[in-house]
Amino acid sequence: xxxxxxxxxxxxxxxxxxxxxxxxxxxxxxxxxxxxxxxxxxxxxxxxxxxxxxxxxxxxxxxxxxxxxxxxxxxxxxxxxxxxxxxxxxxxxxxxxxxxxxxxxxxxxxxxxxxxxxxxxxxxxxxxxxxxxxxxxxxxxxxxxxxxxxxxxxxxxxxxxxxxxxxxxxxxxxxxxxxxxxxxxxxxxxxxxxxxxxxxxxxxxxxxxxxxxxxxxxxxxxxxxxxxxxxxxxxxxxxxxxxxxxxxxxxxxxxxxxxxxxxxxxxxxxxxxxxxxxxxxxxxxxxxxxxxxxxxxxxxxxxxxxxxxxxxxxxx
Amino acid sequence: xxxxxxxxxxxxxxxxxxxxxxxxxxxxxxxxxxxxxxxxxxxxxxxxxxxxxxxxxxxxxxxxxxxxxxxxxxxxxxxxxxxxxxxxxxxxxxxxxxxxxxxxxxxxxxxxxxxxxxxxxxxxxxxxxxxxxxxxxxxxxxxxxxxxxxxxxxxxxxxxxxxxxxxxxxxxxxxxxxxxxxxxxxxxxxxxxxxxxxxxxxxxxxxxxxxxxxxxxxxxxxxxxxxxxxxxxxxxxxxxxxxxxxxxxxxxxxxxxxxxxxxxxxxxxxxxxxxxxxxxxxxxxxxxxxxxxxxxxxxxxxxxxxxxxxxxxxxxxxxxxxxxxxxxxxxxxxxxxxxxxxxxxxxxxxxxxxxxxxxxxxxxxxxxxxxxxxxxxxxxxxxxxxxxxxxxxxxxxxxxxxxxxxxxxxxxxxxxxxxxxxxxxxxxxxxxxxxxxxxxxxxxxxxxxx
Numbered sequence: 133x134x135x136x137x138x139x140x141x142x143x144x145x146x147x148x149x150x151x152x153x154x155x156x157x158x159x160x161x162x163x164x165x166x167x168x169x170x171x172x173x174x175x176x177x178x179x180x181x182x183x184x185x186x187x188x189x190x191x192x193x194x195x196x197x198x199x200x201x202x203x204x205x206x207x208x209x210x211x212x213x214x215x216x217x218x219x220x221x222x223x224x225x226x227x228x229x230x231x232x233x234x235x236x237x238x239x240x241x242x243x244x245x246x247x248x249x250x251x252x253x254x255x256x257x258x259x260x261x262x263x264x265x266x267x268x269x270x271x272x273x274x275x276x277x278x279x280x281x282x283x284x285x286x287x288x289x290x291x292x293x294x295x296x297x298x299x300x301x302x303x304x305x306x307x308x309x310x311x312x313x314x315x316x317x318x319x320x321x322x323x324x325x326x327x328x329x330x331x332x333x334x335x336x337x338x339x340x341x342x343x344x345x346x347x348x349x350x351x352x353x354x355x356x357x358x359x360x361x362x363x364x365x366x367x368x369x370x371x372x373x374x375x376x377x378x379x380x381x382x383x384x385x386x387x388x389x390x391x392x393x394x395x396x397x398x399x400x401x402x403x404x405x406x407x408x409x410x411x412x413x414x415x416x417x418x419x420x421x422x423x424x425x426x427x428x429x430x431x432x433x434x435x436x437x438x439x440x441x442x443x444x445x446x447x448x
Numbered sequence: 449x450x451x452x453x454x455x456x457x458x459x460x461x462x463x464x465x466x467x468x469x470x471x472x473x474x475x476x477x478x479x480x481x482x483x484x485x486x487x488x489x490x491x492x493x494x495x496x497x498x499x500x501x502x503x504x505x506x507x508x509x510x511x512x513x514x515x516x517x518x519x520x521x522x523x524x525x526x527x528x529x530x531x532x533x534x535x536x537x538x539x540x541x542x543x544x545x546x547x548x549x550x551x552x553x554x555x556x557x558x559x560x561x562x563x564x565x566x567x568x569x570x571x572x573x574x575x576x577x578x579x580x581x582x583x584x585x586x587x588x589x590x591x592x593x594x595x596x597x598x599x600x601x602x603x604x605x606x607x608x609x610x611x612x613x614x615x616x617x618x619x620x621x622x623x624x625x626x627x628x629x630x631x632x633x634x635x636x637x638x639x640x641x642x643x644x645x646x647x648x649x650x651x652x653x654x655x656x657x658x659x660x661x662x663x664x665x666x667x668x669x670x671x672x673x674x675x676x677x678x679x680x681x682x683x684x685x686x687x688x689x690x691x692x693x694x695x696x697x698x699x700x701x702x703x704x705x706x707x708x709x710x711x712x713x714x715x716x717x718x719x720x721x722x723x724x725x726x727x728x729x730x731x732x733x734x735x736x737x738x739x740x741x742x743x744x745x746x747x748x749x750x751x752x753x754x755x756x757x758x759x760x761x762x763x764x765x766x767x768x769x770x771x772x773x774x775x776x777x778x779x780x781x782x783x784x785x786x787x788x789x790x791x792x793x794x795x796x797x798x799x800x801x802x803x804x805x806x807x808x809x810x811x812x813x814x815x816x817x818x819x820x821x822x823x824x825x826x827x828x829x830x831x832x833x834x835x836x837x838x839x840x841x842x843x844x845x846x847x848x849x850x851x852x853x854x855x856x857x858x859x860x861x862x863x864x865x866x867x868x869x870x871x872x873x874x875x876x877x878x879x880x881x882x883x884x885x886x887x888x889x890x891x892x893x894x895x896x897x898x
Contacts, residue, residue: 164775168783184505217578218562283610290614291638299604299620300581394608398580406579411775 133439137432144428151424152417156202159413160195166411167191170215189215202417211421212414214407221418224403231301231315231399235388236381238319243326244377250327251334251373252366256357258339266331274328278387282321282394301397318391325387326380333376337369344368370441378434385423449700449798451543455489455568456527465534465836470494472525476591479572481564483553486589489568491521497549498529509546512538534834536841537799544798570596570890579605597876597893609747622871622894628748629688632867641872645879646690646865652698652796652803653749655859656781657789660819663739664789668731670856675716675724676763677756679862686752687864693717694860696852700800703842705849713853724763736764740788743769744777752861753791784817791861792817800845801832808857820857 167186186192190201205212211221250270254263273281290296297317302310341347342365350360389401400419407415438445456470472491480486502513515535522528531538541547551566558564565573568591571584585600604621606612613631615621617638626632636642655673657664664670683691692699695707695717707717715723728737743753750771757767767789772780781790794815796803806815809829810822828848835841868879873895879888 162775163772163779165779168778169775218560283608286611286614290617294618294638296614296618296620299606299615300602394611396580396604396606396608396611398577402580409774 137436140432140435144425144432147428148421148424151420152203152206153199155417155420156199156413157195159408159411159416160198162411164411166215166413169411202414206421211418214415215412216407216410216415221415224415225400225418225422228398228400228403230303231392231397232385232388232401234304234311234315235318235322235391235397235399236384238315239322239326239384239387240377240381242319242323243330246323247327247330248334248373251331252338252361254331254335255338255342256361267335270328270331273324274332278321278325279390279394281324282318282391285317285321286394297395299396314395314397318388318395318397321391322384322387326384329380330373330376333373334369337372338365341365341369367441371438374434374437374441378431381430382423382427385426449540451539454543455549459539461539461836465536465834466531468529468531468538469522470527470529472527473591474525476568477589478551478568479566479587480589481566481572483557484551484566489549490524491527493549493552494527495519495521496552498547500550500555501547507546509541509544512541512547534836536833536836537802540799541797541802569887571601574600581605596890598889601889616869616871619871622874623877624869626867626869628686629690629864632869635869639871643870643872643874643877645868645870645877647868647879648692648699648863648865651793651863652694652807653752653791653793653861653863654694655789655791655861656817656857657859658787658819659857660821661787663737666731667855668727669733669737670859671716671854672724672727672731672733672763673760673765674856674859675718675720675727676760676765677859677861678719678759679717680719681759682752682755682862683864685755686748687862691862691864693862696849696858696860697800697845698796698803699863700796700803703800703845705846705853710853711850716854716856719759721763724765728764733764736766738766738768741767741769742777742781742786742788742790743771744781744790744792745771745773746777749791749793756861781817783814784819790817801829801841804829804845804848805833808852818857822855822857824851 167182167189170185170189171182183192190198193201202212213219214221214224217224250266254266257263286296297313298310301314304311338361344365347360347365350364355364385401388399389405391397392399392402393405400422404416404419404423406412407419453473455473455476457473458471460469461467462469472489472494476489477486478484478489498513498516498519501507501509502516504510515531515533515538517530517532519527519529529538548567550561554561554564554566565576570587570590570592572587573582574585575581575583582603582605583600584603586596586598590596604615606615609631612621612624613635616624616635619639626635632644636644657670659665659670679693683689683693693707695705695710697704707714710717728734731737743750757769760767777790777792780786781792794807797806806812807817808820808822808825809816810820810826825848828844828851832841832844832848835844868877870877874892875895876892877888878891
C-alpha cells in the first residue's frame with residue numbers, strides 16, 4: 133500500500149512536470165507582451181526603459197532559457213515573483229487559499245449529501261412519479277450554466293429584497309455566520325452542479341447493482357431493505373461514483389474561477405483569472421501547478437477509497 | 449482647467465515663464481506610520497521627489513522634467529524650479545497624480561514605493577488585495593481641520609457588471625460609476641433616490657492607422673472611411689442619444705473647436721454614404737476596398753466598432769477583422785507596433801498641448817499610434833508649448849485643429865456621458881478628472897452618521 137502511494141506520487145510529479153511545460157509554453161504563445169501589461173496603459177515614451185524592464189524580468193532571454201531558469205527555480209522551491217505585484221507567487225496563492233478550499237470542501241460535502249440520498253431514492257423508486265420529478269429537477273439544474281445561476285442569485289435578491297450577501301470575505305473563525313452567508317451562494321451553485329451528475333450516476337450504478345445475483349441472494353435471505361441497499365448494493369455501486377467525484381474536482385476548480393469573480397471573493401480562482409488577463413507568467417504557472425497538485429491528490433484519495441469500498445481491489 | 453491649491457498654498461510663475469516658485473503649506477504632516485512617523489512635509493520632499501521622477505527613465509512622467517534646469521529648496525517651505533525653456537503645461541502636469549510627492553524614507557527602506565503607500569492625504573491605506581479591495585481609513589493628522597468627514601472608504605473591485613449593480617441596489621455600496629444608460633435606468637428603478645451626476649470625461653476613442661504607409665497614407669481613403677461612419681447612430685444606440693461626436697482634439701473646453709465649426713471639413717464628420725463612395729473612388733478604389741483591421745476585445749467598445757463595421761460595408765469598405773484581447777492590443781496597436789488599422793480609446797492628459805504632443809508629434813514614440821509625421825503639425829505643437837499668453841496659445845491650438853480637421857490621421861468617434869451614481873445618504877461628492885480615487889471622498893459625508 134505504502135509502495136503504491138509512493139509510486140503514485142512519483143507519477144504525480146511527472147504529471148506536474150508535464151502540466152508545467154504545457155502552461156509555460158502556452159502562456160508564451162499567447163499574443164501580447166507581459167512587459168506592456170506591467171506598465172499598463174501608461175506606456176513609457178522611452179524604449180530603453182522597456183528593454184531595461186524586460187531584462188529585469190528575465191523576459192529578454194530565449195524561451196527555452198527562460199524555461200530552464202524557471203525550472204531550476206521550481207526545483208529549489210522558488211516559483212518566482214508576480215510580474216504585477218512583485219510578491220512571491222506562492223505567498224499570493226497561500227493567502228487566497230482559504231476561500232477556494234472552503235468553497236471546494238463545502239460544495240463537495242453539500243453535493244454528496246444531496247446527491248447520494250436522492251440518487252438512491254430515485255433508483256429504488258425507479259419510474260415512479262417521484263423518480264421523474266427528481267430527474268427533471270436534476271437535468272434542469274445540470275442544463276443551467278453555473279455563472280448564470282450565480283448571477284441570478286445576486287440579481288433577484290437585490291431586486292426583490294434589496295439584499296445580497298455582504299461584500300468581501302470574512303474568515304470562518306473570525307465570524308462563522310458572516311462567512312457562511314458569504315460563501316453560501318457560490319457553494320450552493322457549485323454543489324447543485326456537482327450533485328446533479330453524481331446523483332444521476334448513483335441512480336444508474338445502483339440500478340445495475342440491484343440486478344446482480346448477490347443482491348437477489350441478499351433479498352432471498354430475507355434481509356431488510358435497508359440492509360440490502362445500504363450494505364450490499366450501495367457500497368458496491370459507489371465505485372464509479374467515487375471516480376466521478378475525483379474527476380469533478382477539476383470542474384469544481386473551474387467553477388470557483390467564475391464564481392469567485394461573480395461573488396467578489398478573493399480566492400485562487402480570481403487570482404488565476406487576473407493573472408491570465410495580465411499575462412503574469414509566474415503567477416499563472418504557479419497556479420496551474422497548484423491546480424494540478426489538487427487534482428493529483430484528489431485522484432489518489434479516490435484510488436485509495438476503492439480499496440476500502442471493494443476489498444477485492446488490491447494495490448500493487 | 450482650474451488648479452486648486454493643495455500642498456502648495458500658492459505659486460508664482462516669472463514673466464519669462466522660466467522660474468516657478470511654489471510656497472508650501474506649513475504644518476502638513478506625513479501620515480503617522482513608520483518610517484515617517486508623522487514628520488513634517490517640507491520643501492526637501494518636493495525636491496527629492498521631482499529629482500527621483502526625472503532620473504527614473506521610463507517613468508510615465510519623467511519627460512515632464514526634460515525642460516527643467518534645476519530644482520532647489522529656497523527655504524523649508526519654498527521650492528524654486530528653473531526651466532531651460534518655457535514649458536506651459538508644466539504647472540498642470542505638477543498637479544497630476546503622476547507627479548505626486550512621495551516619501552524618501554520609504555524608498556530608502558524598501559527600495560521602491562511598491563510595498564507601502566504613505567502620503568499626506570486625507571485617507572490612510574490600510575489594506576489592499578490586488579484587484580479585490582482597497583481599504584482606506586481616516587487620517588487623523590490631516591492638515592485640513594475636521595477633514596475628512598468619513599471614517600473610511602472601502603473600494604471594491606467587482607468585475608461582474610450585474611454583481612456591481614446588484615450590490616448598489618442592495619445598498620452595500622454607496623457609489624458606483626455607470627457608463628451605460630441601460631444600467632442607469634435599471635438602478636434608478638430600484639433606488640429612485642439615487643443621486644446622478646452626469647459628466648463628459650476626457651477619453652478619446654478613435655480609429656487609428658499606419659498613416660505613414662500604403663494604403664492609409666492616402667488621405668482620400670481616410671476621408672472616405674470617416675464619411676462612412678454614422679456617429680449619431682452610435683450615440684443613439686449606445687448612449688441613448690446623450691453624447692457627442694469628437695473632433696481632432698478631445699473636449700478641452702476653451703481649446704476645442706467643435707466639429708460643426710471645422711469649416712469645409714465638418715461635412716466629412718457626418719455620415720454620407722454617397723460622398724464616402726465618391727471619396728473612395730477618388731482614392732483609387734472605385735470598386736471598394738478590403739482593409740486588415742485589429743479589433744480590441746473590450747467590453748462596451750468592441751460592440752461599438754462592430755456597429756461601425758456595418759456603416760463601412762455600405763460604403764464598400766470591408767474590414768478584415770482580427771479580434772485581439774487587451775494584452776495583445778497594448779503590445780501592438782496601442783503603442784503603434786502594428787500594420788493596417790485598429791481602434792481604441794486613449795485617456796487624455798489634463799493639458800491639451802500635452803495631448804497633441806503625445807498623439808500627433810513625430811517625436812512621440814509610443815502614443816503616436818498613427819505614425820503622424822507632418823512638419824507643420826510638429827512646428828505648431830512646439831510653438832504652443834512655449835506660448836505663455838493663454839489667448840495666443842488657444843489660437844495656435846485652434847488653428848492646429850483646423851489644419852488637422854481634414855487630414856484624419858486619426859478618425860475620432862464619439863463620447864457618451866459617464867454617470868456617477870451615489871446613494872441618497874452620500875453627500876458632498878464631487879467627481880474630478882483626477883485618477884486619485886480616494887481624493888474625491890475628501891469632503892464627502894454620510895447622512896445619518898455611519
